[in-house]
Amino acid sequence: MNEMKMTALKFLLLTLCFTGFTVATDVPTKPDDSRFTKIVLDDDLNEPMELAIADDGVVYYIERIGNLNSFDPKTNKKKLIAKLNVRATAEDGLLGLALDPNFSTNHWLYMYYGDPVPQKEGYANVLCRFEVTATGLINKKEILRVPLLHEGVNHSAGSLAFDAKGNLYLSTGDNTSPFESDGYSPSDDRPGRLRFDALKSSGNTNDLRGKILRIHPTTEVAASDGTYTIPDGNLFPKGTPGTRPEIYVMGCRNPYRISVDRRTGFLYWGEVGPDAGNDSLTRGPRGHDEINQARQAGNFGWPMFVGNNKPYYRYDFDAKKSGELFDARKPINFSRNNTGLKELPPAQNAFIWYPYADSPEFPELGTGGRNAMGGPVYYYDDYDDFAGKFPRYFDRKLFVYDWMRGWVFTVKMKENGDLEKLERFLPETEFNHPVDMAFSKKGELYMLEYGTYWRAKNTDARLVRIEYNEGNRAPVAKITANKTVGAAPLKVRFSAKGSFDYDKTDSLKYEWFFTTNTLQGRGPEPTFTFTKPGIYRSRVRVTDPKGKATENSLTLRVGNEPPTVRVDWQGNRSFYFGASEVDYQVKVTDREDKTTDPKRTKVLFHYLPEGEDAAGMMATGEVTLKGKTLMEQSDCKACHALNNKSVGPSYREVAKRYSEADIPKLAEKIINGGVGVWTKDHVMSAHPQLLREDATEMVRYILSLTKPSPQISSKGSVKLSQPQGSYFLIARYTDAGGLLGQDIVRLRPAKFMAAEADVFYKVAKKNTPFTSTMSYNENGAWICFKNLDLTGLKTVKTSIYTPKLVGTLEFRTGSPTGLVIAEVPVNGKDTEQTTAPLRTQEGPHDVYVVYREALGGANIWKTLNLQWLEFGK
Structure with a gap:
């Protein structure tokens, strides 16, 4: 029987050869990333x-x-x-x-x-x-x-x-x-x-x-x-x-x-x-x-x-x-x-x-x-x-x-x-x-x-x-901490909850080494107190049930607590209501520097026109125009710096030399390159991959650097005169150890677009030639505005376009199921503007605007469109 099988196999191989087929060799397959x-x-x-x-x-x-x-x-x-x-x-x-x-x-x-x-x-x-x-x-x-x-x-x-x-x-x-x-x-x-x-x-x-x-x-x-x-x-x-x-x-x-x-x-x-x-x-x-x-x-x-x-x-x-x-x-x-x-x-x-x-x-x-x-x-x-x-x-x-x-x-x-x-x-x-x-x-x-x-x-x-990792893959170890710097004793809450296993096992073991190579903690979210100043490389080892382990680490610097900065703002910290003047005072406390140095305090007052990156300002404390983002994503930093001369001139030097009329010429130079005009030692590298509109935004950002300094004193008053856009008062203090503390007050007009929502669920941002609306597609959908100061606010007004839908827009705090502070009726009309009373609240809250349907059956073709909101005193 074995001889018959061998004979048949030889015949098959000869047949494949004579008919033009070849027998595949053992070629390794590409491993999964x-x-x-x-x-x-x-x-x-x-x-x-x-x-x-x-x-x-x-x-x-x-x-x-x-x-x-x-x-x-x-x-x-x-x-x-x-x-x-x-x-x-x-x-x-x-x-x-x-x-x-x-x-x-x-x-x-x-x-x-x-x-x-x-x-x-x-x-x-x-x-x-x-x-x-x-x-x-x-x-x-x-x-x-x-x-x-x-x-x-x-x-x-x-x-x-x-x-x-x-x-x-x-x-x-x-x-x-x-x-x-x-x-x-x-x-x-x-x-x-x-x-x-x-x-x-x-x-x-x-x-x-x-x-x-x-x-x-x-x-x-x-x-x-x-x-x-x-x-x-x-x-x-x-x-x-x-x-x-x-x-x-x-x-x-x-x-x-x-x-x-x-x-x-x-x-x-x-x-x-x-x-x-x-x-x-x-x-x-x-x-x-x-x-x-x-x-x-x-x-x-x-x-x-x-x-x-x-x-x-x-x-x-x-x-x-x-x-x-x-x-x-x-x-x-x-x-x-x-x-x-x-x-x-x-x-x-x-x-x-x-x-x-x-x-x-x-x-x-x-x-x-x-x-x-x-x-x-x-x-x-x-x-x-x-x-x-x-x-x-x-x-x-x-x-x-x-x-x-x-x-x-x-x-x-x-x-x-x-x-x-x-x-x-x-x-x-x-x-x-x-x-x-x-x-x-x-x-x-x-x-x-x-x-x-x-x-x-x-x-x-x-x-x-x-x-x-062949066969059973090692888990992916993630590590975060609620603090990475501070004075001793420093209590830190660690987390490895982002860790995961590609092989879908249900149980991962977490071992922590905060200051030594000796095991000091277990579980996905331990807390550890660093009692002595120093620089520590804390590690987590994540092990799957089969013994495969991966480590990740985080550097912590113990010995200096960041300063606390607070802007005492004599008004609503989220909205402004027409032209006004508001008093403020910046207060700084520092655990180590018992007496704070006024020279280390920096207070900036920015106005950002409507449409600019207010979210970026909140995240970084700096004006993040589109052009700045494009510059940071490019290779420009290889040759230029903000304030100091590098291979090429600083951005501020460029801004001093040129005006708005030079924007097309400078955008062209960014794209095509060419000999510089500063000294004979400079050439502009070409960037042919850039879109012309992106190069133009980059130039606009550079030229914005010559605008008057936004720095103001630590105590005084500011005038709010623009009908649209956002104001930012940013207070910063850098202590003797180099740590930064800051507080940011963002003021937007009391009337603002719903499309400015920070997060949304089952709601689509719908762009039209002239504006944007938030389009609710089903019952229970919501949008959320983070950290709005509701102090002193009494009413909320909305502009809604909602044919054939009947229900309620609920304003809730904390979560989509949180406390109801206002209810705006939805009456199925083409366009309606309705003002509703607002339940008195103090301080900052996350505000959710939730649609509750009564009649109409929202779907992709039949939606509730919220265009703008306006809070009133």
Whole structure:
């Protein structure tokens, strides 16, 4: 019987082959995104840069200001190993980190940073080796210096990586100002223009800048400086006149993150590209970012080429005229600042390239700002036999990411390394400006997130780990607290109720570690009192019935209670009734600062026209015009700040120079980019992905910054004169410990649109050409206005359009079933305005307006439409 089965199986296979069918191989299926868990390990970082992971799992990571940290996943403890004295100006600082291949035995690590002390040749970035001990760093050894210009230049790069042969790669930026070449090729070689010429660096075979260097560190005195030797296969053999033997790749602009495939030896990096938003018939291609692959040493073209060898024109910066296009097969460095070879190696194509706008070649990468980064290649069999490692689906795939756009993609490659497919990794997961990533020996992905703002200590700058859960998935742990800062003793109510389990188990176990690694609490919502001042990283461990556990943490700062601020307002705190004048006084109390300092009190009085973002003002205490929101969501903060000059002028400087008449011109400049008018060091990056109306709103916001200061005294009176819109009185006090307390009084007209409701249930917001109404579709539907002051109010008037429906609009406080304070009859007329008495109430309440049906049968075609409400005294 078995022989008969085998014969039949052989016959079936032969039949399939001869009829053109093939037998499918075992292709791994894509794992569900829910099987990945992102865990925050450290959330107190100042510009994190690069990380490296030792064989024992300890993660080492650096901050640009000079901090070297470690995190031990076995103990969940962070340690500040050392704070280096570095030159952290412009784009320099502590930039690169790599562990020696034999780190487990020699404890050596390498760092690349700005040397704070200039030498005879001037400033430099320096590569040094250190030995890590239990108490810090010892045995500093300088390996390599990269001399550079210090003032008015950009692009430092600084990433480090080892290959399987013990060769160390170092990326360096072009050390050039891009701001006087209109976003195209910065190749201005006129006398005195050295910092505007990337041919002096990236295109110079005798210069270490704009390169990826490859050296072999050694302890033996085998090289002239006794610190490294030159591996075979670099771009220029040692001794070649007019070259540096350390160069592996030349023609780089800002190769910010690099990685080496330890199996193939291929080098990968992200190239942060130039700013031009449009192709030019006289200058060359628009800006592109690149993901590059070097299978061997080569020239990758900058500043003569970008993307897939799109050539620039040689440009005469005096005559403002273009010459011939650069030739990728035979690039010629004509610059008088060139100290190396004139004829360069042929230019190599980028692996992946994309502009600000849609990419014709790689549309899946989207649009927007650009900051390409190169990540690791994952090999499933290279990692320990650990259940949580990334699955075989990602085998042989390259991970790439973009700092600005916040995405991560995997790159599937053919056997020879050619690109086959791009695929978004965890598209529903937020990656907040990822700046480096690496796999541990267990096959878990670690990532540094830089945080929201460029060149800032961000509260959302973090070290995270992304774990894969095969089979029974670990639960997702959530943690919140009603207080994260305050004076000791500080009683805090924690909650993990947002935690959940993808596998739908009913019972989760919660274990809490508030100040130590010893269990200190259980349950989803414990309370803990911190009795001593300090900074505590409190953790919750959430475990499912099968023993799978996930942790999450929250940082608490104990030792200072936020001040209490109260505006004593002599009138209704929610409404104003025509032109009036109201007295007020701001009162501040502070638990620690027994006597408050009036200089620390700031009182602002804003008027916000109808239609502007009043909700944003209430949430932030600041005017949040649409244009401001658009600015914060854009990449503008990379070059501009509100008050201080950055790469470009501050927003306030711009606002002082221009008027309302300049709005169309400035909106056009935001979209198309161009040379700045402030100094010759500035160019406006293009934003072709923006809608014109959005660019216009951004300009309106900037110009609003020159309006008179809204700051007023702590005691006095304010005039309310506008018929529409909202007034805000915002009182703030910052104590000696830096904590902020505030109180906000928002006043709206007593007559306001129902569409301003904060929340609604079974009610639709219905827009018409001239107004908005709230459309009730069924019995029991409601809208809610949060925190309305009902003090002194006696009546409520409504405007209703409700053909054929009969019932009541009930005004209730606290909930849809709360106390009834007014009833407005609904009589089935086309339009009716009705005034009803209001039950006397004091203070703030959430007011619900509930429809109770008597006749008519509300449905999608037959609705009650509430247009406006008016409270009266």
